Amino acid sequence: MANAQKDILSWADKSGEFKRQQSSFRDWISSKPDAEFPAEKGRYHLYVSYACPWAHRALIVRKLKGLEEYFPYTSVHWEMLEKGWRFATKSDNEPGEEVTPDPVHEGFTHLRDVYFSVNKDYEGRFTVPTLYDKKQKRIVSNESSEIIRMMYTEFDHLLDDKYKSLDLLPKDLKDKIEETNEWTYNDINNGVYKSGFATSQDAYEKAVTTLFKSLDRAEADLAKSSGPFYFGDRITEQDVRLYTTIIRFDAVYVQHFKTNLRDIRSGYPNLHKWVRNLYWNHPAFGTTTEFTHIKKHYTKSHKQINPHSITPLGPVPDILPVDEEVAAVKASK
Ligand SMILES: N[C@@H](CCC(=O)N[C@@H](CS)C(=O)NCC(=O)O)C(=O)O
CATH class of the missing domain: 1.20.1050.10 (Glutathione S-transferase Yfyf (Class Pi); Chain A, domain 2)
Known part of the structure; x- marks a missing residue:
């Protein structure tokens, strides 16, 4: 937990260079029905921030591939202070869709609450995007480059031809x-x-x-x-x-x-x-x-x-x- 409190500049090394930390959750959704994380409607929730370029990748691919119903999402508030990303409150009135309190966990005020609900001893950073499995109450992945690749192929059997045929990695x-x-x-x-x-x-x-x-x-x-x-x-x-x-x-x-x-x-x-x-x-x-x-x-x-x-x-x-x-x-x- 001590690490998680560090401010972002403290990831610079002795030479003053910024070092990005590895993402902690690296599982995959799969098209196979018996998979640990199968492609299913109503099962996953995506936490993003409109501010974040990594999370933005997931929002773009979700829409390009017509996956809106498979990945409902919430954008956190743009303000990220000592406790990390916070959810918007009912009285916040920020632009953009889905800038709301956490619809999955009543009473959670910060994204870190989601991470701690999955692992109370979590020591990494509380980053967006976070792909959450509501059924198993687990985080599938918090690595955007992998989240978008799951979206390219693993849902194709459930999609209309228009979206199935869009191949972002031909x-x-x-x-x-x-x-x-x-x-x-x-x-x-x-x-x-x-x-x-x-x-x-x-x-x-x-x-x-x-x-x-x-x-x-x-x-x-x-x-x-x-x-x-x-x-x-x-x-x-x-x-x-x-x-x-x-x-x-x-x-x-x-x-x-x-x-x-x-x-x-x-x-x-x-x-x-x-x-x-x-x-x-x-x-x-x-x-x-x-x-x-x-x-x-x-x-x-x-x-x-x-x-x-x-x-x-x-x-x-x-x-x-x-x-x-x-x-x-x-x-x-
Ligand atoms: N490797 C991650 C990086 C994600 C990332 O660093 N997100 C930033 C926002 S742009 C974040 O949530 N930072 C919070 C923190 O580091 O405490 C990915 O591509 O998914």
Whole structure:
């Protein structure tokens, strides 16, 4: 329990580099009826935060695969203080669907209550996403990369053709996707955190330069892609995994995590076009993006880096309309 109380910056090592902890629950839902966690309606509950890029992956895939009835969910409140994520109260009135008290456990006030109900001696972090099995009263998984992969295949036998046929990890692209995942995860998804939570100048500079090298790489890949998705006309896992960081980039990371060598809207035309298409034209992306939660969570929960919890007003708008560019980009065309 002592570990669980540590603030997030304390995961930095002696060199000042942020180290993300391994997820603790790593079971899998399976399509096999005799499985320990079988694919069933009414059995699972997903705890997320609209603020969190890892949880956001699960919300996007749930909708892309038409799994809404299989994964009812609750978003915690954006505020994450000493006791970790808290559930919204009846009187909180935050934007977004399902920002409610815990509908599964009456009286639970924090996500940690769910973790402790499963294991009273739990010593890890209380992270979202958390996939909970109501029948066995157990946590199946709190690792987003695995939760989304369960969603791709294990429910297909229960889904309409439209959703069954959507393959986010097609065989012919699997190796490419895995290879892209590697640097997207290390340098971009986690790279923004390594930048923002670094506690030494060297660690910060190393993380930020690596991050921008990999953003350049994604930009070059998108310039070569026939679009509108990362790998051409098929939406894949790579779109999901990259989107949740890029959509937060200008809105919060540029200033809060000091990832400010460039921003997306004025520095990365292909990433900008790609992210606007996903946000505006694909509801699984747009309707699961809640900028209020994103901006308020980071700026009002990380007191170590923003002690007065002031949330900057900009950028305005959070995301540009699908065909609009910032003035400087427009002028240069
Ligand atoms: N590896 C995990 C990481 C999840 C994660 O770090 N979530 C953050 C929010 S963005 C969290 O819940 N942090 C709470 C804490 O560390 O105390 C995953 O991808 O599912």
